[in-house]
Amino acid sequence: MTKINVALIGSGNIGTDLMVKALRSTQLAPIWMVGIDPASDGLKRARAAGLKTTAAGLDGLLPHLAEDGIRIAFDATSAYVHHEHARRLREHGIAVIDLTPAAVGPYCVPPVNLAQHAGRGEMNVNMVSCGGQATIPMVAAISSVQPVEYAEIIATVASRSAGPGTRKNIDEFTRTTANGIENVGGAKRGKAIIILNPAEPPLLMRDTVHCLTEGEPDRERIRAAVQAMLTEVQKYVPGYRLANGPVFDGRRVSLFLEVAGLGDYLPRYAGNLDIMTAAALRTGEMLASEIVAGRFDPRPLETGPGASI
Amino acid sequence: MNLRGKRILLHDNCLRDGMHPKRHQISIEQMVSVAGALDVAGVPLIEVTHGDGLGGASVNYGFPAHSDEAYLRAVVPRMTQARISALLIPGIGTVDELRLAHDCGVGTIRVATHCTEADVAEQHIGLARKLGIDTVGFLMMAHMTEPEELARQAELMESYGAHCVYCTDSAGFMLPDDVTARVQALRAALQPGTEIGFHGHHNLAMGIANSLAAVEAGATRIDGSAAGLGAGAGNTPLEVFAAVCERMGVHTGIDLYRFVDVAEDLVVPMMDHAIRIDRDSLMLGYAGVYSSFLLFAQRAARTYGVSARDILVEMGRRKAVGGQEDLIEEVALELQARAAGKSAADAVRGPAPSGMPAQHALHAEQELDA
Numbered sequence: 019m020t021k022i023n024v025a026l027i028g029s030g031n032i033g034t035d036l037m038v039k040a041l042r043s044t045q046l047a048p049i050w051m052v053g054i055d056p057a058s059d060g061l062k063r064a065r066a067a068g069l070k071t072t073a074a075g076l077d078g079l080l081p082h083l084a085e086d087g088i089r090i091a092f093d094a095t096s097a098y099v100h101h102e103h104a105r106r107l108r109e110h111g112i113a114v115i116d117l118t119p120a121a122v123g124p125y126c127v128p129p130v131n132l133a134q135h136a137g138r139g140e141m142n143v144n145m146v147s148c149g150g151q152a153t154i155p156m157v158a159a160i161s162s163v164q165p166v167e168y169a170e171i172i173a174t175v176a177s178r179s180a181g182p183g184t185r186k187n188i189d190e191f192t193r194t195t196a197n198g199i200e201n202v203g204g205a206k207r208g209k210a211i212i213i214l215n216p217a218e219p220p221l222l223m224r225d226t227v228h229c230l231t232e233g234e235p236d237r238e239r240i241r242a243a244v245q246a247m248l249t250e251v252q253k254y255v256p257g258y259r260l261a262n263g264p265v266f267d268g269r270r271v272s273l274f275l276e277v278a279g280l281g282d283y284l285p286r287y288a289g290n291l292d293i294m295t296a297a298a299l300r301t302g303e304m305l306a307s308e309i310v311a312g313r314f315d316p317r318p319l320e321t322g323p324g325a326s327i
Numbered sequence: 328m329n330l331r332g333k334r335i336l337l338h339d340n341c342l343r344d345g346m347h348p349k350r351h352q353i354s355i356e357q358m359v360s361v362a363g364a365l366d367v368a369g370v371p372l373i374e375v376t377h378g379d380g381l382g383g384a385s386v387n388y389g390f391p392a393h394s395d396e397a398y399l400r401a402v403v404p405r406m407t408q409a410r411i412s413a414l415l416i417p418g419i420g421t422v423d424e425l426r427l428a429h430d431c432g433v434g435t436i437r438v439a440t441h442c443t444e445a446d447v448a449e450q451h452i453g454l455a456r457k458l459g460i461d462t463v464g465f466l467m468m469a470h471m472t473e474p475e476e477l478a479r480q481a482e483l484m485e486s487y488g489a490h491c492v493y494c495t496d497s498a499g500f501m502l503p504d505d506v507t508a509r510v511q512a513l514r515a516a517l518q519p520g521t522e523i524g525f526h527g528h529h530n531l532a533m534g535i536a537n538s539l540a541a542v543e544a545g546a547t548r549i550d551g552s553a554a555g556l557g558a559g560a561g562n563t564p565l566e567v568f569a570a571v572c573e574r575m576g577v578h579t580g581i582d583l584y585r586f587v588d589v590a591e592d593l594v595v596p597m598m599d600h601a602i603r604i605d606r607d608s609l610m611l612g613y614a615g616v617y618s619s620f621l622l623f624a625q626r627a628a629r630t631y632g633v634s635a636r637d638i639l640v641e642m643g644r645r646k647a648v649g650g651q652e653d654l655i656e657e658v659a660l661e662l663q664a665r666a667a668g669k670s671a672a673d674a675v676r677g678p679a680p681s682g683m684p685a686q687h688a689l690h691a692e693q694e695l696d697a
Contacts, residue, residue: 211387211418217648221646228653230386261657
């Protein structure tokens with residue numbers, strides 16, 4: 019199968035975990051890893067895996083995009099820098115999968131709306147957040163049964179799995195996730211809470227979903243929809259499980275989820291990395307198959323007056 | 328202990344921490360009347376908001392009777408000398424709520440994180456400082472880390488712009504020596520101009536003793552609540568602490584008689600239940616569990632027919648941190664399943680509760696396995 023060449027920007031926890039997964043892909047060929055710290059563990063591992071690396075940030079990558087035939091870039095830096103990255107990569111005609119909470123492009127939660135993005139030729143899609151990837155599928159499952167007036171998620175992650183980018187971006191996490199709950203999950207109002215827990219040994223990622231339905235919840239159909247969605251997510255995150263629930267209490271429907279990772283980079287407790295990187299990889303593979311099939315041709319956008327990202 | 332001549336600032340929390348035992352249902356009229364009376368009694372700093380701080384309104388923590396904005400806009404303009412503070416826990420509230428609180432006239436922002444996670448507060452402390460208001464870092468569950476690490480976290484908050492950093496005993500677990508060690512470590516690490524505060528819970532009846540230990544070690548801001556109205560067995564009863572300060576020659580600037588009357592005449596009648604050390608709140612202090620879990624554990628215990636004490640001990644075993652109220656219902660479900668002899672969801676067992684004596688933790692484990 020023809021592989022599409024990709025670059026990974028960001029050599030932190032997420033970028034490095036994504037690299038390990040991308041190396042296994044039958045549709046993507048990771049060529050570059052971009053960092054800003056030459057001593058970072060991610061860059062070291064990338065070199066060892068045979069990737070080209072630069073510690074000069076995006077500037078170190080841009081001159082090589084054409085010669086290395088890069089068509090897709092994954093950005094796992096931070097919301098602060100993604101805005102600039104998005105603009106410059108777009109000028110170079112690179113399709114971007116954004117793993118920061120910057121949300122320049124439309125949200126992508128694969129089991130809910132990846133199919134809709136396919137064929138639309140989006141040059142920038144956003145992966146919401148780890149908490150969003152873990153919970154929005156379930157909000158969408160409940161919304162598919164009956165209107166959800168309000169949905170709230172609480173993501174608890176091990177401190178060791180939350181890198182400096184996440185920590186500096188904690189407000190962006192809550193905002194972006196809440197927006198995703200509404201725009202992709204289908205809830206009329208969304209709220210997101212994130213808790214970092216430093217316990218040793220580190221705890222598995224936990225996600226609680228509370229939905230307030232309009233009218234009495236249709237218990238049987240909600241149970242079936244949740245079960246079907248669980249199977250969908252498990253296709254790309256095998257460690258995703260419903261630990262408890264659904265609990266029905268008046269109009270409240272609550273689910274208690276647990277996400278174990280594959281242990282590709284950080285150990286298995288860091289399911290928050292896997293659910294993000296596995297979703298991004300799935301999105302990248304979809305874009306790649308569109309490119310291979312000739313239905314999608316990422317190209318530089320006009321950047322004259324009036325053009326916007 | 329000789330504290331004569333020290334000057335400290337008392338910070339009343341009954342309209343914020345007191346929202347926990349009130350299930351966030353304090354009315355606007357009650358807020359205005361209590362805050363007004365505290366102001367007249369000379370209390371210099373009064374905290375108002377949802378119990379879990381700005382943006383705390385949620386299924387997880389409870390929906391309040393009124394929005395943070397409605398409370399703040401009602402209370403702030405009535406103050407003649409007191410400053411109103413608001414709490415913000417990053418991960419729950421955002422800088423948007425911080426800006427709103429500033430717009431409502433809040434004079435102090437307290438940014439709270441778990442005791443080892445200060446770096447999530449950089450945005451919020453930085454913004455509060457930029458807005459020119461009194462900015463406080465609030466290191467919660469401070470018993471869960473060693474004094475040296477707490478000091479390192481306090482230095483981070485100071486570097487982001489905090490004027491004052493708190494050692495916060497959210498579980499009411501600490502004994503006076505624990506407080507002394509932590510406040511001394513903070514005092515040694517921080518700039519001389521940076522203040523240190525202590526926030527106590529009364530779960531082991533140590534509120535007053537711990538606050539005195541904090542003052543002796545260099546703290547200049549002490550939290551408490553009129554009549555102790557706060558989570559768990561309540562906060563340090565602040566009118567009692569004010570009386571002790573007066574006896575010991577510590578200057579608080581408070582009119583003691585008026586303050587005692589606010590507690591007795593206004594705050595006690597507001598209570599839905601007596602704020603006292605009952606067996607569940609005692610367990611919070613004993614096992615080192617976040618005080619606001621109390622009512623949630625009691626509610627889940629009733630719903631699922633399990634013991635609130637078992638829930639709280641299990642929360643301690645799993646090293647739950649502030650804000651993990653969502654784990655309570657799940658723990659209750661698993662205890663119920665275990666009691667029914669079903670294979671409980673294969674719960675991940677953590678080690679013993681933070682700081683709990685080993686033989687008791689073992690006992691708890693046996694109970695749960697039974």
